[in-house]
Amino acid sequence: MLLHIKNMVCDRCILIVRQQLENLNFKVKDISLGKVDIDHEPTEEQVQTIASALQVLGFELIDKQKDQLVEQIKTKVIELVHYSDLNSVHQSLMTLIAEQLHKEYTYLSRLFSDTEGITIEKYIIQQKIEKVKELIQYGELNLNEIAFKMGYSSSAHLSTQFKSVTGQSPSQYKTAAGHQRKPLDRVN
Template sequence: MLLHIKNMVCDRCQMIVRQQLENLGFTVKQVALGSAEIAPEPDEEQLQLVSAALKVPGFELINKETDKTVEAIKNAVIELVHHSDLSELNISFSDLIAKRVGKDYAHLSRLFSNAQDTTIERFIIEQKVEKIKELMEYGELNLNEIAYQMGYSSSAHLSTQFKSVTGLTPSQFKASEKAGRKAIDKI
């Protein structure tokens, strides 16, 4: 049975979900961002145990089709922004998301906006800004290098989007002691 799980954003999340399911006695065939395939198929009581076990570390079972699709969109964006080299991206985010989710982008865009009160484009920008904050904290790349790695045409374009989300320029953010990062699953 394929379970759809909310708030899975990284490899550690996948590891924790796998452990929780194995602790309940299930054979875990596969775990990916947003899903886990288990055997044998759980009955209703076991499904409630799975749900409770996943809630402890902050995950949630998804049952509604709309929620599954929204979570698939989020997972596609997170994987692209946080686990890919955007400088090598030769296809638009909209085409990649449509391909990964397997549905028309216009439909996905309307569905996401209605369910999340924000657009996919804004969600992408917010994810990119969090990744930029992370790269700035590491201090290994200058702003031009970060802009290139994140797929921006220039550091000025990056700075404009960064300020629209945070209210600060990248240099103001770096100098501020109060500014901080958000957890990926809280965006």
């Protein structure tokens, strides 16, 4: 039985969801961001128990097909932006996501906008800026290296987009006290 779960954004989320389901005596056959395959179909009462147990941890069971697809889009964006080298991606992220989900770009774009209230492109930009914030805080790369890693055409392009999203330049962000990063599941 495949369960779709909202707000799974990292390896720790996978670990926590697995532990929670195993604590509820479900055998997890396979688990990845946003999806868990358990060994048998739960009863309606068990589904409610699973939903309640996950909700306490900030996760949510998704039952509607369209909501599942929106969550798959978010998961793909997070995987691409936060766990891959965007400089090596030689097509638009949206095209890549549409190919991976085997859906038309226009359909995904409309569905995402209707459900989330922002375009996929803006969501991608916001995720990229959160990753840039993280890289700035680590202090291991300069702005040119960050721009290259994140697939920007130049550090100037990155700086312009960073300022339009955060209201600060990357250098202002770096020197500001109390960096304001958002959890990945709260970026929108």
